[in-house]
Structures are given as C-alpha cells and as structure tokens.
Amino acid sequence: MKTVRLTIDKKVVEVQAGKTILDAARIAGIHIPTLCHHPDLCVAGNCRVCVVEQVGVRTLQASCAVPVADGMEIITNSAKVQQARRHILELLLSEHRSDCVNCYKNNHCELQDLAAKYIFTPVTLIPLPALQHYTIDSSSPSIIKDDSKCIRCQRCVRTCTQLQHVTALTVSHKGHEQKISTFMDKLLNDVVCTNCGQCVNRCPTGALTERNYIQEVWDALLDPNTHVVVQTAPAVRVALGEELGFDVGERVTGKMVSALKTLGFDSVLDTDFTADLTIMEEGTELLTRLKAVLTEKADAGTLLPMTTSCSPGWIKFIEHKFPDYLTNVSSCKSPQQMFGALAKTYYARKRKLNPAKIVSVSIMPCTAKKYEADRPEMRSSGFKDVDYVLTTRELARMIKMAGIDFMSLPDQEHDSLMGESSGAAVIFGATGGVMEAALRTAYELVTGREVPFANLDIKPVRGMEGVREANITIEGCLPEWSFLEGVELKLAVAHGLTNAWEVMQAVKQGKAEFHFIEVMACPGGCLGGGGQPIPTNSEIRLKRAQAIYEEDAGKHIRKSHENPEVLALYKDFLEAPMSHKSHELLHTYYIERHCN
C-alpha cells in the first residue's frame, strides 16, 4: 500500500494514500473539530468547521474532504483557522434555536460541545428570522424532528439514503430556505420512514431525537394501582453502561436488573425469554415451509425464502418497498410483541393479576419498536400488548434522574416465569444472531445432533460484512424429517436496510436463491440500533458484538429449546409451537403500504 508523507503542525505523519487530512491528523493525535463528518457515512464537507490551513493554498481546506498528498504542510491552529472556526460556529448558532437548558440533547450535543470549546466572547450576529416561525414534527411515534435545531449537516440524509436505502429525509430548497425535508414536506409519519432511528443516532444536535415516554413510565411506576412489568432486549445490556460511565463493550446485565428494580418495576423480565420462544416458533415455521415446498410441491415463491420478522424497521421497509414478498416474512411477532402478548395473558394468569392493571414496558435498543408497539395488530391480549417502549438512552436518563449510583449497584438476576434465557437468545442482539440461534435449534430438532460447529459457535454467520451467505447441508436426519436429507440450506444474513435491499433485489431478479434470510434494519443488528447510546461507529459496534458473544459463551443454556421456562410455557399454556394458541398470541400479518 502506497503511503504519503506530510506534516501537520510541524509533525511528520506518514499515512496510507487516499486518507484525508482529518484521518492523518487523528492518526497523529491532533484534534480537529468536525460536525458533518461521520465515520459511517460518505464525505459531505459542508459544515466547514474542520477547515485547516495548507501552506501555499489560497483558501482553507476542509480536512474531512481533502485527501493527503506528499509534501503537504498543514496547520490546524493558525490565527486564520481559529477565526474561521469561531466564525462558522457563530454563524451556525445564529441559525439555531440555542435553548440548551430546555433541550433534550443538553449535554449530549456536538454543537454545544464545540460552542463550549471555541466560543468565549458574546456572539453579536443577528438571530435569523426563520427561527421565529418553526414547527416541530411530532407526528411519528418514534422520532421528533425539530428544524430549529438543525445545522444542515446532512448526516441524517446520508444515513437514510446510504445506509438505509429509504430516503425519507432529503435536502430541499436552496439558499436561505434550504432545509432537511421529507417527500413533499409531509409529516414524518406519513412518508416512507422505517422509524429505524439511524438518523437520530447520527444527528449531532437536538434536531432529531427519539420520542420519549419517560413521563408515562414514571407515572405508571408511581401509580400504586398498577403492576408494571419490564422486559429488557438483548442488546441493551451490552450498551447501557456506555451512558453510565462504563467503557464501550462492558456488559452490565446484572446492574441493569438492579437498577430497574430500584426504579420500582414490579417484575423485571427478559425479552431474551421470548427470543428463545421466537426460535421455537420461527424454527418450526421454517421447517413447515420447507416441508410444504419439498414434499407437497407447494408454491415455492410465496413460502421461500423465509425472512425473519423481529426487526420492525425491516418490516416497515418490506411493507413499503417489496409488498409482493409479505408472505415470505415469518408470521412470528418480534420477541417484544410476543412478550407483550404473554405478559397480559400467561403472566397475568400465573401471577393472578388483572391484566387491565398491568402496564407493560420494554427497554429496547430501537426506536422502531415504539412504532411496532403502536400497530393496531399488537393487541392480542385484548389490551395494548406493550404499553411503552423506552430506548437504552431513555432508561439511562431515568437511572440518572433517580440518582442511582449505577456503578456500585450489585448484580441481580431477572425475575422468573419469563426471565430465563439461553445464550441463543442473547445473540439476537447481533447481526447473524437469529440465524445462529435458529440453526442451533432446527438442526438438532431434525438430526437429533448438535450443530457441527465447535462450542456451538456458528462462525460463518457472524461478523460485520453487510451481507453474509452460508450453506449448510443436512445429513443424518431423524426419520420424520427424511425429506430434508441431503438438502443444502442456503442462508443469507443482511444488516442495514441498504444491504437488505440488495439481497431482496437479487431475490426478486432471480439472481439469488435462499431458504432463509435474516434481516436486521440497523447496522450491526440491534446492538447498533437507533435507540442505543450515541455515538456509534464500526469500532463501537464491534465491541458490543464481542460483549454479546461473551454473554452467550458464559450461559449454561446455549440453545433455545432447552430454556426450561419456555418448555414450561408450552406445557402449561401454549401446547406446542404453531399451535392454535400460539397463532392467536404470537403470530401476526403484514400490510402493503404506499411507496412514497
């Protein structure tokens, strides 16, 4: 690899050709402020906060956008640079409704951080007239868009287009009217938006935030007449710590449970439990579909490939973009919604509680889960199955609000009945995890033997490649599964909706044939969800993934079908996977939605 030598602030730096000045500065340990730059996204070069001086060049250079060249002399802190940087921040602030103390992003805002660092004299610029008549779009159950806080960095636009292939957000108008807009300026809830929250995860300011349900949850907790149950999604436990003083990648499962109990939840249960249940249902569904196609010669196209259904961002995406493939989506509800349906039926019955008095809360790495909980289909218990969805970030806020010293909390276990889980459930939080969990169970069901991978770690489906494909040949089937003997199962895993789009496009054009496709809307899977701690980047996602696989490895039960509470649930209540009762409570249907 060709390298390039340059100097930055008199320091000689040697880096790979093709890197930017900003990359080189970071390698050399020299800090340059940025706003529009994001490591997950293509270069924009529009905020101009990162400008530096290049000796011999007439204008300043945007360090995030200019590639290094041999012999470049860069100065990052000259008087010119300092003045330009301060001016640019002053200009941004004159366009910005800076009421930090009232702002949801107070203390979590990149603009605020830069202002704190670089602005030390009062700004004399005139606040722009547009600030006097702004509107806040709060139509979406997941996301709030406040243009008066927007600095036009276009990170959200790039996220929605580049990573998610949705383009719900675009740049409209020019000049002083330029803004971030939706199709025809409609409300966010009325356009093709998957509620994935990836834009929220990358917005540097308070312009895009999750719709929070913190007050609603406090109200429920403080109401003596309710019984508040909470479920915790697999990916939360490997990221919550980041908001509360722990290093990236530290697992805080036990402290999270303690904190929830301290907050006053009556029962702290686990979405992992219903993740195991999902595997039982979805695995059985896959085998049923395979059987129909292989032995009954059913119409293969509508049954296979089967895709997973646990990511609500993915569900909304396919409803908008590939409505012809809705029969291919597993009819299983997501673990969150399975949990919700059981909380107000099975759990209520077992605990002898009036389901009307149960408030069901979930802690999710995801903003799309808020939308999912609001879907009218999600009322199988006769009530709203999940009442409130909080993101990892919202939970961290509640913990701070309550004055809990998270660091020194003791570890506690989830409560029982719907709190036990296997390692297979934990890995739902990482891309490839549902696939791996399903294989651990389905393979064993069909052959009576464990999957042929050391320690049950199915490495081929792990990793961070955008699309991963794997084939597994089934051999030595038990008699009732003989139709699968010698069948080579073709599997695909995609994360991030652009990758999902590519896989579906290949399927649609007949370029690829799969039996089973796992799709997670967010890069890295749920661990990179739109409700997870900010910032996000590939390194952070990798550390969270490592933590997830450690959690799995440390579990004494590693396979969903060995979860004793799940087995009890079938015995006492559901009877069998795909039973009538299961269908009633655990399965759902999808709706074709408009495409713009």
Add this chain to the structure above:
Amino acid sequence: MTNTSTVRKTDLIFGRSLDTLTLLRNAMQRDKDGLIQELIDSGLRGRGGAGFPTGLKWKFAKGAPGNEKYIICNADEGEPGTFKDRVILEKAADKVFAGMGLCGWLTGATKGFIYLRNEYIWMRNHILAQMNDMNEAFRQMKLDFSIGLKMGSGAYVCGEETALIESMESKRGEPRNKPPFPAIAGYEDKPTVVNNVETWVYALLISYIGADVFAAYGTEQSTGSKLFSVSGDTPKPGVYELEMGMKLSDFVAEFGDGDTKAVQVGGASGFCVPRRKFDQVIIGFEGIPTGGSMMLFNSHRSMYHVLHNFLEFFMEESCGQCTPCRVGCQQLLLGIEAVKSKTKPAQYLDTLMEFTETMRLASKCGLGQSVGNAFNSIVNEFYEEMIY
C-alpha cells in the same frame, strides 16, 4: 466629453472570414501535443470567470487515464449583468460546437454536452439544429464525437462546474468537494473538460491564427480579447468584443454616460470600483478580471441598494449546503439593514467584513468565496451610503 477612447474593438468571434468546418479540419491536421502547446503558449484563460489556463486544462484531460471522457460547454450564464454567451449561441454556435469537437479529438472524448441555461429555452430549437448539423459534420469527417443538449435547472450555482455536473447527473445542483477536479473525475466520475461558451470559440480560432497573433492582443497576463456585456447607466448597452487589459478609465470613457460613479466589474461576484480609482484599474488578470459583466452606475444610484440587491441574489442563489455561504449571506444582508436602520452601530460593518474573510477562506465553492468581493469593495468605498 470628447471621445479619447483607446479601447480596441476586435472581431474574432463573430468574424465570418473563415469557414468553421475548415477551421476544424485544419486543426485536425496538426500534431495533438503541438496544438495543446500552442493553446498554452497563447495564454488563453477560461472566459467563464475563474480564468484557468485552457491549454493546461486540456492537457490534464488528455493525459488522464481511461477512454471514457466528456466535454461540456458551460452555457449556464447566470452571473448578473452577463449576456454575452447568449449572443455567441445566437450568432456563432457552430464555432462553439466545433471547438468542443476539437477538444474531443485532442483528449479522446467521444461525447459532449451543452448545458444550457433554463431561461434560454427559447433558443433550444436553434441550438438543436446547429448541433445536429455539427454532429453530422463530425460524422462525415469521421470524428468519433457527438454533442447532446442538457437543460439547466434555473439555479445560478449550477454554473459552477461541479454543481453543473451534479445537475447533469440528475442530482441536486450542489458543488462537489475538490479535489478531484473535473479534468480528473467529472461527469460520471470520468475525466471531463468544462469550458465556457466563449472559451471554445477562442480555442478553435487559436488553432488557426496561432498563439502569437492571439497573444499580440491584450497584455502579458491577459492575452487576446474577450466579450464584454455592458449594462447599467450607459448610453450603449450591449455585447462588445474588446481587447483585454484595458484601463477602466478608458472603458468608462467609451461606455459611460458622463456621470459614472462606479463600475461593478465581473457581476455580483466581482468588484466595485469607484470613480477615483478608474485610472488605476486594469481589466484583466493583473487587475480585476471579469467573466464579461460590466455594470456602470451613475450618481443617481444608491450603492446601498446595489449591494442589497446583490446580497438578496446570493442569499437566494447559494445552494445552501455550506455554513459560511448559507448563513453568511443572510447575515450580511441582515447586517447592512441593521446598520441602515441604526439597530447596529456603523462598526458592525467592520465585523461583517471580517466574516466575509471567513466566507472567502472557508466556503466550499466560488460562490460563497466571492461574496466578499462586492461586499467589501462597496462597503469600503461607499461607507457613508451604507450608514445614512
């Protein structure tokens, strides 16, 4: 006032002593590198405003790897006070297209486009006819090159070459980050030569008359002649081909109405020169260059209103992507209004001039970088008019 003008009028562009196709055929007899060197020696610099040496640009594109390359004629002509490209396209479009063909032959590009300002749509049929004739002539000459027409979107910024390319690719007309420059990665990320309408004609002519004859006109840094669009308070507005490097005082003597108080050289993105400096200013790269726009203002004009108009123009025509330009333009406009209405002290103008320095240094493209030209020259030269 007696006319003591020393402004020299020339007639290269519209002159019809030479047949366009003969010019092209002759040029294509020559050695390619020799012809590019001739262009470099002629000192021809782009006539669209930025003034990049044309021969050098073509040399880069010729040397750029790959066999898919593009030639683009920038006919977006949006600079306030400029209308010379329109006249060229009306009267000498064949020379423009032949110049593009020549560049195609030299660089190995096989496809060209003319990007026509949306407001010129009334010329469309005329241009298509001329273009088809030329495409036919290329075919007969066995020159593997053809030209297509793309209509602009009505935004001034789309005249900036990389925004123009984005717009041609059906994206938002926003300038790109540079490098890479279009000669290396332009349309469809392939090597692309973008030149102004006028530049194509001169390049073709130089291939025939030679560098020496061309460079005999003008001055050392500003060789040749160019078209000027003369407007404002003048008895004879219009398009004139004049030798480069004239003194502004000579220009005013020729075109002024006897009461000229200031000349805006180079349109809204250019500089304003007050009467007392007419004598010191040369129109050309050693003084103040222009893409052609020359606006004369007499003593009845309020320079505050002139500046106000320019700033409104920039505030609306900025693409809006980068901070210094998007917000800067609005602040400058609000700022002069505030000073005028006494809600800000006069010294606020100095603060604003500091901000134009940041706009010049840190904006992404030429639009934001040059707003300070008009702002600072008008504010400095007509300080009282800004305040009272």
